[in-house]
Amino acid sequence: MPDAxxxxxxxxxxSPSKSFDGPNGPKPKRxxxxxxxxxxxxxxxxxxxxxxxxxxxxxTSLKGMPEIRMGNIFSPPMEITFEPWVxxxxxxxxxxxxxxxxxxxxxxxxITVPSVVVSIAIAxxxxxxxxxxxxxxxxxxxxxxxxxxxxxxxxxxxxxxxxLREIGIYGTxxxxxxxxxxxxxPILTLLFRNYFASLPQELFKAARVDGAGFWQIFxxxxxxxxLPIFVVAMILQITGIxxxxxxxxxxxxxxxxxxxxxxxNIVNSVQGVKEYNVNMAATILTGLVPLVVYFVSxxxxxxxxxxxxxxx
Numbered sequence: 001m002p003d004a005x006x007x008x009x010x011x012x013x014x015s016p017s018k019s020f021d022g023p024n025g026p027k028p029k030r031x032x033x034x035x036x037x038x039x040x041x042x043x044x045x046x047x048x049x050x051x052x053x054x055x056x057x058x059x060t061s062l063k064g065m066p067e068i069r070m071g072n073i074f075s076p077p078m079e080i081t082f083e084p085w086v087x088x089x090x091x092x093x094x095x096x097x098x099x100x101x102x103x104x105x106x107x108x109x110x111i112t113v114p115s116v117v118v119s120i121a122i123a124x125x126x127x128x129x130x131x132x133x134x135x136x137x138x139x140x141x142x143x144x145x146x147x148x149x150x151x152x153x154x155x156x157x158x159x160x161x162x163x164l165r166e167i168g169i170y171g172t173x174x175x176x177x178x179x180x181x182x183x184x185x186p187i188l189t190l191l192f193r194n195y196f197a198s199l200p201q202e203l204f205k206a207a208r209v210d211g212a213g214f215w216q217i218f219x220x221x222x223x224x225x226x227l228p229i230f231v232v233a234m235i236l237q238i239t240g241i242x243x244x245x246x247x248x249x250x251x252x253x254x255x256x257x258x259x260x261x262x263x264x265n266i267v268n269s270v271q272g273v274k275e276y277n278v279n280m281a282a283t284i285l286t287g288l289v290p291l292v293v294y295f296v297s298x299x300x301x302x303x304x305x306x307x308x309x310x311x312x
Contacts, residue, residue: 059083061281068276076107084277088285094262095254104262104304108242108289110173111258115180116237120230127192128218132204143163143192149186157250164251171253178239179251189231195229196222211216239290259286292294 004274056073061084063077090100097103129135130142160179199222207217223230248258257265262287267279278289 009055014206047050048297057284061277061284063274063277065072065277066305084275084281085285087281088266088278092266092282093271094257094265096156098252101259101262101266101282104257104259107173107252107258107286110240111176111180111248112238115177115184116234118177119181119184119188119237120233122181123188123233124192124223124226124230125193125218126185126189128196129214130189130193131196132201132217133214136228142189143187145186149190153246157246161250170251171256173252173256176247176251176256176258179247180237180244184237184240184248188237191229191233192226195226199225235294235297238293242290243287 031156059076060068060073062080064079064081064083067078088100089102090099092100094104124146161170164175164178166271169175203221204217207221212220238287242258243260244258245260245264248261249264250260252261263282266282
């Protein structure tokens with residue numbers, strides 16, 4: 001048996017075959033190639049550009065004023081204190097009142113929640129109708145909505161002030177909620193329309209054959225399949241409404257000012273000593289809600305943007 005194995009090995013060695021040219025497959029890429037160096041270098045610079053101001057805000061808000069006056073804004077705090085955060089929330093003066101951002105926070109919540117719910121509810125139905133139910137003048141209606149998404153807000157402020165004054169809700173939270181809901185609908189309708197148009201039409205047609213109506217198809221088929229675009233709409237509206245300053249200062253009064261208007265009053269106060277640590281803490285508190293919402297649902301945001309912004 002060993003002789004047979006040896007003979008077979010010799011035959012294989014002597015038989016003509018392809019020459020061995022080395023390992024097959026793609027050539028391994030170098031980790032530190034010029035392309036990678038440029039790519040990661042650009043990403044690092046961009047990340048530093050956005051993260052450095054945030055770092056300065058955080059470390060400044062944790063310092064006392066004597067340490068801030070030393071002038072090194074990039075150094076970490078030698079002694080961490082949360083007193084600026086407490087003062088920004090509870091006792092900082094925002095004009096005539098010195099109750100901090102707490103009142104403005106709850107005003108912003110009372111403005112944001114109904115505005116987001118109303119605008120998304122109406123825009124989702126609009127987008128569904130425009131994508132799947134072709135009615136007379138639907139294209140004209142859609143064109144008007146798209147044009148409305150690009151009209152500068154400043155052009156319409158004065159007419160809206162007149163309208164809200166005439167119906168008796170100017171200066172109230174209700175009036176500001178209506179304004180945010182109306183101005184959020186054009187871009188949201190565009191997103192929902194494109195997303196619903198990208199869904200398989202066979203589902204819609206099958207439901208129609210089975211006798212399902214307008215609301216049954218929307219609530220039982222379209223909405224369960226549309227979580228990503230609803231998350232996108234929610235993030236866009238929460239970010240836009242919570243961070244809004246222009247509408248808040250125009251359509252409300254001091255007792256109903258949202259958080260951003262109160263932040264402006266704290267930062268631009270001309271009375272007393274300029275407390276940079278309190279200003280930084282107030283700024284972080286004001287932007288905390290949109291940041292938390294985005295980080296919690298960031299993955300769905302990317303999916304929804306990809307599906308609802310480029311399809312249709």
